[in-house]
Amino acid sequence: MTSTALYSPVVVPAARLYIDGQWSSPPDRELIPVLNPATEQTIGSVIEGTQDDVDAAYAAARAALGPWSSTTLEHRAALLDALADALHDRGEELAILAAMEIGMPINESRAVQAAFPESVLRSIVDVARTARWEYDDESGTTIVREPIGVVLAITPWNFPVHQIIAKLAPALAAGCTVVLKPAELTPLNALFLAELCDTVGIPAGVVNVVTGRGPTTGEMLVQTEGYDLVSFTGSLKVGRHIGEVAGHRVTRSTLELGGKSPAVVLEDADLEIAVRTTVKNCFTNAGQKCNAPTRLIVPRESLERARTIAAAAATSYVLGDPLDTSTTMGPLASSDQRDKVLGYLDAARHRGATVDGGVPAEEFGAGYFVHPAIVTGVAEDDPVVTDEIFGPVLVILGHDGFDDAVRIANDTPYGLSAEVWSADATRVEDLARQIKAGQVRVNGVRSPQPPVAPFGGYKASGLGRELGSFGLDEYLETKAVLGLHHNS
Ligand code: NAP
Ligand code: MG
Numbered sequence: 001m002t003s004t005a006l007y008s009p010v011v012v013p014a015a016r017l018y019i020d021g022q023w024s025s026p027p028d029r030e031l032i033p034v035l036n037p038a039t040e041q042t043i044g045s046v047i048e049g050t051q052d053d054v055d056a057a058y059a060a061a062r063a064a065l066g067p068w069s070s071t072t073l074e075h076r077a078a079l080l081d082a083l084a085d086a087l088h089d090r091g092e093e094l095a096i097l098a099a100m101e102i103g104m105p106i107n108e109s110r111a112v113q114a115a116f117p118e119s120v121l122r123s124i125v126d127v128a129r130t131a132r133w134e135y136d137d138e139s140g141t142t143i144v145r146e147p148i149g150v151v152l153a154i155t156p157w158n159f160p161v162h163q164i165i166a167k168l169a170p171a172l173a174a175g176c177t178v179v180l181k182p183a184e185l186t187p188l189n190a191l192f193l194a195e196l197c198d199t200v201g202i203p204a205g206v207v208n209v210v211t212g213r214g215p216t217t218g219e220m221l222v223q224t225e226g227y228d229l230v231s232f233t234g235s236l237k238v239g240r241h242i243g244e245v246a247g248h249r250v251t252r253s254t255l256e257l258g259g260k261s262p263a264v265v266l267e268d269a270d271l272e273i274a275v276r277t278t279v280k281n282c283f284t285n286a287g288q289k290c291n292a293p294t295r296l297i298v299p300r301e302s303l304e305r306a307r308t309i310a311a312a313a314a315t316s317y318v319l320g321d322p323l324d325t326s327t328t329m330g331p332l333a334s335s336d337q338r339d340k341v342l343g344y345l346d347a348a349r350h351r352g353a354t355v356d357g358g359v360p361a362e363e364f365g366a367g368y369f370v371h372p373a374i375v376t377g378v379a380e381d382d383p384v385v386t387d388e389i390f391g392p393v394l395v396i397l398g399h400d401g402f403d404d405a406v407r408i409a410n411d412t413p414y415g416l417s418a419e420v421w422s423a424d425a426t427r428v429e430d431l432a433r434q435i436k437a438g439q440v441r442v443n444g445v446r447s448p449q450p451p452v453a454p455f456g457g458y459k460a461s462g463l464g465r466e467l468g469s470f471g472l473d474e475y476l477e478t479k480a481v482l483g484l485h486h487n488s
Helices: 051-069 073-089 091-102 107-132 158-172 188-200 214-223 237-248 271-287 301-314 337-352 402-412 427-434 467-471
Strands: 017-019 020-024 031-037 040-049 134-136 142-147 152-155 177-183 207-209 229-233 252-256 261-265 293-299 354-357 374-376 393-399 419-421 439-444 476-481
Touching: 017 051, 017 188, 031 091, 031 158, 040 188, 051 142, 051 152, 051 177, 051 188, 051 214, 051 261, 073 091, 073 107, 073 158, 073 188, 073 261, 091 107, 091 158, 091 188, 107 158, 107 271, 142 261, 152 158, 152 214, 158 177, 158 188, 158 229, 158 467, 177 214, 188 207, 237 252, 261 271, 261 402, 271 293, 271 393, 271 419, 293 301, 293 402, 293 419, 301 374, 301 393, 337 354, 337 393, 337 439, 374 419, 393 402, 402 427, 419 427, 427 439
Parallel strands: 152 177, 152 229, 177 207, 229 252, 261 293, 261 419, 293 393, 374 393, 419 439
Antiparallel strands: 017 020, 017 207, 031 040, 134 142, 142 476, 354 374
């Protein structure tokens, strides 16, 4: 693949752990290579953390908890302001690094791996500054919000910087300390963020990063009794397991587990705009997005027109080098992810589905590229309709009116988000209220600023919420002190 003028080597302290404010490369650790999924070239490596590393990280986080949680909110907020400034100043490096790790086009990466995490961080600091940390209720009881303690944060690879900041910011604002295990595919940006935390003066032990594979290092982190909260984003399978371990100990877990989100179009909506917008939202980050609207549900009589519009929009994507600013779709994040996506599409074809696109893009000679797919002619219980595929695959289904559209939209174990389309203000509101999902977007609205709207799932999409005041709450315990009589 031809490289572009944009490429600039980013210096990351790779192959090192960040524990107790120290960068270390313990001897005899396995090194895991990190690949650029567009080139299949190695761009770095990270350490596979062992039980010793896990124990050291929890010990550091536990030791730092007392001093950190007894600092003033303003002290912590000022450090987080400095971290946001550092994210701003180093945003371009971070965007390039994340684009190289995930394969996300650089324009998208600038927006969602740099600018968005910065605004999330600033918004959480604002929420923390105005939160009611302590007050007397109408019974005269003093309500005290306290940090829950040591947080185990486990994050996936698809929006890695955002997913880390969405946990780190409220945890640190609350006065918690953190042990972070980033995804094996995208760990370098986590080490980059740790370097920023270190540079701005976040004290030793408050943020610790242990890299490694999920089933080994991740499992050790989960099984070791070192944390007071586990905050996980990733697959339903792993989330369910982590929730079980935490549940057995009666330790709080917040789980953000993906979805199979519907985009429901009523017959009075502008079909062209609704379909084109859905394609765009579905194919962000090559469809590797937990809240991607992957099930487009249109009036049955409009199915063929919707397919034509969607297929045309899909073929307009420019696949290629993520660091080339003209690229609009990069590769999938790994060969496993590519094979999983192609497997779903091949099986659907065997069952008689019509698939526009959805074939490997082999012209680059390397990289896990797949042309985006529009799937029609499938049963409502087909696996491409029911399973989270996590790739550029949009399925179109037909509905027979409002009630049928609601039925299909809710006919999923998931409930992370939904998009609804109608020209009628009353009907679109009614639709939004009937859908069981943590976020419902009306007529193509994007994310309002500041990014404080709660994000999280109904049903199997998870437990708890991220962002804004709901996100901060997850990191707090509530104490009621009866009888202090402040007011008497
Ligand atoms: P995953 O296996 O659930 O991984 C998420 C995080 O958990 C990663 O850091 C992973 O480490 C870690 N992990 C895996 N097994 C673990 C264990 N036993 N104990 C502790 N930590 C563990 O998800 P994935 O492999 O990244 O992607 C698989 C599928 O999950 C995707 O195809 C997609 O359907 C879904 N997914 C959903 C989201 C979302 O935003 N909700 C994000 C990504 C993926 P490793 O990276 O080292 O495995
Ligand atoms: Mg995994």
